[in-house]
Amino acid sequence: MAMGYRVLLITATSWCLKRKRMKIFIVGKTGMVGSECRKVLSRDHELICPGKKEVNIISWDGVIESLTESSPDVILNCVGFTDMKACETEEFDVRKINIEGPRNLAQASARFGCKMVHVSCGHIFDGQKPMPQPYFEDDSPNPVSAYAKSKLESETAVRGNSPDYIIVRSMCLYGATGKNLVKSVLAQALRKSTKVLRVPVDQYGAPTWSYRLALQIKELIESNGKGTYHATAAGHCSRFEFVSHVLKALNINIPVEPCSLKDLKDAAGWSPNCLLENRLAKKQGIDVMVDWKTDLDRFLNMSGDDLIKEARRR
Numbered sequence: 001m002a003m004g005y006r007v008l009l010i011t012a013t014s015w016c017l018k019r020k021r022m023k024i025f026i027v028g029k030t031g032m033v034g035s036e037c038r039k040v041l042s043r044d045h046e047l048i049c050p051g052k053k054e055v056n057i058i059s060w061d062g063v064i065e066s067l068t069e070s071s072p073d074v075i076l077n078c079v080g081f082t083d084m085k086a087c088e089t090e091e092f093d094v095r096k097i098n099i100e101g102p103r104n105l106a107q108a109s110a111r112f113g114c115k116m117v118h119v120s121c122g123h124i125f126d127g128q129k130p131m132p133q134p135y136f137e138d139d140s141p142n143p144v145s146a147y148a149k150s151k152l153e154s155e156t157a158v159r160g161n162s163p164d165y166i167i168v169r170s171m172c173l174y175g176a177t178g179k180n181l182v183k184s185v186l187a188q189a190l191r192k193s194t195k196v197l198r199v200p201v202d203q204y205g206a207p208t209w210s211y212r213l214a215l216q217i218k219e220l221i222e223s224n225g226k227g228t229y230h231a232t233a234a235g236h237c238s239r240f241e242f243v244s245h246v247l248k249a250l251n252i253n254i255p256v257e258p259c260s261l262k263d264l265k266d267a268a269g270w271s272p273n274c275l276l277e278n279r280l281a282k283k284q285g286i287d288v289m290v291d292w293k294t295d296l297d298r299f300l301n302m303s304g305d306d307l308i309k310e311a312r313r314r
């Protein structure tokens, strides 16, 4: 066969394989990440999205029963106990939801021969690397908070039990659903008693739109990714820059005063350096992330007015 035709054939075959329609079982469909994954993946795949009442991931029998009925190609775990403060005191629930649940799903993925995709976070690192050095997928973890420790254990449970897994670590997420960074800025800024916002200049991250993370998860699944991937927006900023940008874009006039992490009472457990490098996805040519400001502006254009109304209602 002529070289040109062979290249064309290989490209077409890999495109078809990549775009294969799959049956994807999503848990955590009502959360920030789960709701975006549901929207994005439903374009090209068949989804089974049981709610918590139908499948509680901490129940092995419930998980097995549901998977026996649906026999998916992929299990996507978007469940999490994500309230970092509550994690410090509610040890029992954190263990069940963040560790035993993912273990059940990983063991089930082995039993049913399907891929397991699990969402984790960059808090598994201690955030002490000097800026602007990012964390790579194979850097040594050193979780500080109870939440972070549980997420690291969740990763171990997935790696140890699923022969075909993807772990996607993200960080600094915002979106239309659930509690998140942009919403907490607005809630604080629009509170009647707030006269000034004090925001650290020495905490850095790459604010990432949960919709973009869902696109990255779709790409990883369709490319048959394997292993641990970092997935955050391109570029980075300080929390001060982020908050100032959100308020300016939404025409909210409240003074923002720069401070240091150590000056804030409620900043215990905040990592100074939250930068993750998407090294593996870039190496494999499947990184879909864009600059943090580009996505943030799109998101605020689309959802800013609704978010302001929501914050004012509270």
Ligand SMILES: NC(=O)c1ccc[n+]([C@@H]2O[C@H](COP(=O)([O-])OP(=O)(O)OC[C@H]3O[C@@H](n4cnc5c(N)ncnc54)[C@H](OP(=O)(O)O)[C@@H]3O)[C@@H](O)[C@H]2O)c1
Pocket (backbone or CB within 6 Å): 027, 028, 029, 030, 031, 032, 033, 034, 051, 052, 055, 056, 057, 058, 078, 079, 080, 081, 082, 097, 101, 119, 120, 121, 122, 151, 169, 170, 171, 172, 173, 174, 177, 178, 179, 180
């Ligand atoms: N938020 C972030 O900034 C961030 C950053 C990096 C990674 N992550 C990770 O991404 C994942 C999703 O986070 P998120 O912010 O989207 O979470 P979220 O908004 O708090 O949503 C959590 C989801 O889990 C479901 N759930 C809780 N317990 C369950 C159980 N026992 N069985 C079945 N479903 C259960 C909830 O259902 P109900 O609504 O019915 O309670 C909800 O759908 C988590 O693993 C989190 O660690 C989050």
